[in-house]
Amino acid sequence: MKAQLVKGLVVEDEAPMRRFLRTTLSSNGFAVVEASTAREALAMFSSHRPDFVILDLGLPDGDGLVVTRQLRSFTNVPILIVSARDRESDKVEVLDAGADDYVMKPFGTEELLARVRVALRHAASRQTPPSSVTVGPLTVDFESHLVWLSGAEVHLTPIEFKLLALLSKHVGKVVTHSQLLTEIWGPKSVEQTHYLRVHMAQLRRKIERTPARPLLLVTEAGVGYRLREPPV
Ligand code: CA
Numbered sequence: 131m132k133a134q135l136v137k138g139l140v141v142e143d144e145a146p147m148r149r150f151l152r153t154t155l156s157s158n159g160f161a162v163v164e165a166s167t168a169r170e171a172l173a174m175f176s177s178h179r180p181d182f183v184i185l186d187l188g189l190p191d192g193d194g195l196v197v198t199r200q201l202r203s204f205t206n207v208p209i210l211i212v213s214a215r216d217r218e219s220d221k222v223e224v225l226d227a228g229a230d231d232y233v234m235k236p237f238g239t240e241e242l243l244a245r246v247r248v249a250l251r252h253a254a255s256r257q258t259p260p261s262s263v264t265v266g267p268l269t270v271d272f273e274s275h276l277v278w279l280s281g282a283e284v285h286l287t288p289i290e291f292k293l294l295a296l297l298s299k300h301v302g303k304v305v306t307h308s309q310l311l312t313e314i315w316g317p318k319s320v321e322q323t324h325y326l327r328v329h330m331a332q333l334r335r336k337i338e339r340t341p342a343r344p345l346l347l348v349t350e351a352g353v354g355y356r357l358r359e360p361p362v
Contacts (some may be wrong), residue, residue, distance in 0.1 A: 135161035136250065139180035141171040141197065142212070143190050147235075151184060151212075154239050155246075168192035172200060180207065182249060184242075187213040187224065195224050202228035206256065208249030212237065218352030225306045225353065232304070232353075248302035255299075263298040266346055266360040268337055270298040279337055289314065290333045293326075297347070297357035306354040330355060 138155050142148040143166045152162045163178045165171040168189045175183070183201065187194035198209055211224050214235040221232045230249040233242055262271040267280040275291055277284040286294065292314050297305055308320045315325060330349075334341040345360040 135159065136182070137161040137163065137178065137180045138246070139163050139165065139171065139174055139178065139183045141165045141168075141174075141183065141189070141194070142186040143167065143188070144186075147186070151242075154242060155184075158243055160246075166190075168194075168197050171197050175201065175205070182208040182210065182246060182253070184210050184212055184246075185229070187211060187215055187220065195220075195227055198224055198227045198229050206253065208246075208253050210242075210245055210249055212242075221350075221353045222306055222308070225304060226308055230303055245302075252300060252303060259299070263301060265298065265301055265357055268346060270294055272298075277337075284336050286333070286336060289329055290336070293329055294333060294337070294357075297355060300357070302356070302358050304350045304354045304356045310354065326355070 136159075138160050140148055140151045140155070140162055142151060148164055148166065152164060155162045163174055163180060165174045168191050171185070171189075185194045185197060189197070194211060194213070198211070201207070201209060208230045209228065211229045211232045212235055213220070213232070216234060225232060230252065231245050233245055261273050262269060269278045271277070272295055277286055277291065277294065293310065296310060296313055307323050307326060310326055311319045311322060315322065319325065330347065331341070334344050334347055337346060338344045346357060348356050348358060350356055
């Protein structure tokens with residue numbers, strides 16, 4: 131019996147880019163459906179129920195940001211933005227609107243596939259949240275609130291643990307400043323990005339071998355932070 135393919139919806143108005151995305155995904159074992167406008171994206175989503183969406187921001191009849199908000203009003207499927215817009219505010223806006231990740235054009239095939247896999251893993255773990263997460267040498271246990279680095283226990287303050295736990299629940303995914311601040315300090319603190327700078331620096335001193343050149347806890351300048359598997 132053939133396993134059912136994981137299905138992606140590619141929303142992109144430029145035909146060569148759409149073709150590239152389709153070829154990349156289908157040659158890596160994904161089923162693909164396509165849309166070239168915002169209106170078509172919502173129609174294709176409803177009729178095909180994809181497992182993830184790859185979404186361009188500049189569409190002829192609307193903005194991918196609006197499509198993201200519309201999709202998020204009724205579905206949790208991963209949404210990956212692919213865009214040539216490199217303004218930090220564009221990234222922040224669409225991530226805060228509920229997109230899972232943001233990939234800058236031009237991007238490599240491997241980069242895109244890796245981000246798709248991370249987003250799908252993350253979606254699967256939303257169904258059954260794990261009790262602990264291991265990222266490279268780091269293990270975070272959400273139940274006991276203990277953290278280990280290469281087998282040795284790391285002592286974190288309650289705030290540091292909350293930050294690390296939140297990032298650990300979204301491994302590989304950028305979590306925006308406002309998501310971190312809102313979740314940990316509350317909505318009134320959404321502008322206090324210096325809180326993050328201070329506590330992230332402390333956290334890096336405890337979990338990074340070279341805190342000035344972090345391998346696990348990386349900064350997405352102007353956008354947020356990402357906890358990731360260290361490069362090999
Ligand atoms: Ca476009």
